[in-house]
Amino acid sequence: MKDDYLKFELRDTDSSMANALRRVMIAEVPTIAIDLVEIEVNSSVLNDEFIAHRLGLIPLTSERAMSMRFSRDCDACDGDGQCEFCSVEFHLRAKCMTDQTLDVTSKDLYSSDHTVVPVDFTESAGYDSPEQRGIIIVKLHHGQELRPEKALGKTMQNGHLLQL
Numbered sequence: 677m678k679d680d681y682l683k684f685e686l687r688d689t690d691s692s693m694a695n696a697l698r699r700v701m702i703a704e705v706p707t708i709a710i711d712l713v714e715i716e717v718n719s720s721v722l723n724d725e726f727i728a729h730r731l732g733l734i735p736l737t738s739e740r741a742m743s744m745r746f747s748r749d750c751d752a753c754d755g756d757g758q759c760e761f762c763s764v765e766f767h768l769r770a771k772c773m774t775d776q777t778l779d780v781t782s783k784d785l786y787s788s789d790h791t792v793v794p795v796d797f798t799e800s801a802g803y804d805s806p807e808q809r810g811i812i813i814v815k816l817h818h819g820q821e822l823r824p825e826k827a828l829g830k831t832m833q834n835g836h837l838l839q840l
Contacts, residue, residue: 705720708792709745710766710826717823720814722816730813731826735783738764738792748790756793764789780822 677683686694711730720727738744745752745762753759765788773777782794794810813820 706741706746708741708764709792710734710736712763713824714828715822715824717821719820720822721820727814727822727824731824734785734811734813735795736792737795738789740789740791740834759762760789764792768813768826769823770816771821772818775818779809780813780816782813783810785812785826796819 686697710731713724713731715724715727718724718727722730731788747753747762750759750762767786767788768780768784770778770780770784785794785795797810816822
C-alpha cells in the first residue's frame with residue numbers, strides 16, 4: 677500500500693461483491709471534471725448539449741484535485757463555482773477557414789491553470805496514431821465555428837452533474 681496505489685486480493689466471494697466494492701471505490705474518489713459549459717458560438721452540426729456532454733467526458737489530470745474545494749462547499753464564492761479555489765476556466769476557440777474538415781480536439785482546450793490539463797495520451801501512442809491529436813470533440817466544416825466558455829469544478833464521481 678502506498679499513498680496513490682493499493683493492491684489487494686479478494687477471495688471467497690462472488691463477482692457482485694467485487695463489483696460493488698469497485699463501484700464504491702470509484703464513486704468516492706474526488707475528481708476534476710468539466711461540469712459547467714456556456715457556449716457563446718456554435719455553428720457546428722452538433723447541438724450545445726451534445727458538445728457540453730462530450731466536454732464533460734474528457735479526462736482531466738491535476739495535482740490540485742485533493743486541495744481544491746468542492747463548489748458546493750466553497751465559502752469564497754458562495755457555492756456558485758466561479759472562484760480560483762473551486763474551479764478552473766477552460767477556453768476553446770475554433771473556426772474552420774479551409775475546405776478541409778477541422779478536427780477540434782482536447783488539445784485545443786486552454787486552461788487558466790497550467791496544472792489542470794486534459795490527459796495526454798501521446799507518450800503511449802505511436803507517431804501517426806489518432807491519439808496524438810487528442811480526443812475529438814467535434815468536426816467543423818468550412819465557415820463553422822465553436823467558441824464555448826467552460827468552468828470546471830471538483831466533484832465526486834457519483835455527484836457529477838453536467839449543467840448547460
